[in-house]
Amino acid sequence: MKIILTQEVPGLGTPGDIVEVKDGYGRNYLLPQGLAISHTKGAEKQVATIKRARDAREIRDLDHAKEIKAQLEGLSVKLGARAGDGGRLFGSVTAGEVVVAVKAAGGPSLDRRRVELPSVIKSLGAYNVQVKLHPEVVAKFSVNVVPAAK
Incomplete structure (x- = not known):
């Protein structure tokens, strides 16, 4: 089952990643918890938006992460x-x-x-x-x- 992550899932990926998971894991955990959405053509457009926002945020967060470190x-x-x-x-x-x-x-x-x-x-x-x-x-x-x- 192909899904698009909307939040970070440890060991699986970050928001905007398109991943292949077992059907039960996707249907019974990731989708109901709101951690992912089903992979469709319309959802791929959302992926581009999520990735652009993440890229803009990461540049800012790298400096912030160094300060926190x-x-x-x-x-x-x-x-x-x-x-x-x-x-x-x-x-x-x-x-x-x-x-x-x-x-x-x-x-x-x-x-x-x-x-x-x-x-x-x-x-x-x-x-x-x-x-x-x-x-x-x-x-x-x-x-x-x-x-x-x-």
């Missing part, structure tokens, strides 16, 4: 989490919690879907986190997981 790399992020005696967390740290901690540390607002954790964070300590701000810009910073105040 500079902010993130100079940031000291501490994340409080409940932990047991051995330093093992009750649960794990999620990308959403990292985004909240960055905002609390005075950093910029981030999209949790762009945050890439190195692995599952289940203990106290310092971890390196990546944020994919732009196809050409990846910011790396450290998150220090500390015990939360009781």
Whole structure:
């Protein structure tokens, strides 16, 4: 099934891309969620408009992404989490919690879907986190997981 993406789908493409997907994935997930539209001749005209808007936005966003990268790399992020005696967390740290901690540390607002954790964070300590701000810009910073105040 050919579809046209209207929003970014990780591992599949960006808005305006024409992609071939399995029928069930397209019909049951992408189309109902509004992430894509069916591929037709009229929709191809929309693709050109979407791509022009994206190209104009990316040129602007590249500089903006570099500014955000500079902010993130100079940031000291501490994340409080409940932990047991051995330093093992009750649960794990999620990308959403990292985004909240960055905002609390005075950093910029981030999209949790762009945050890439190195692995599952289940203990106290310092971890390196990546944020994919732009196809050409990846910011790396450290998150220090500390015990939360009781």
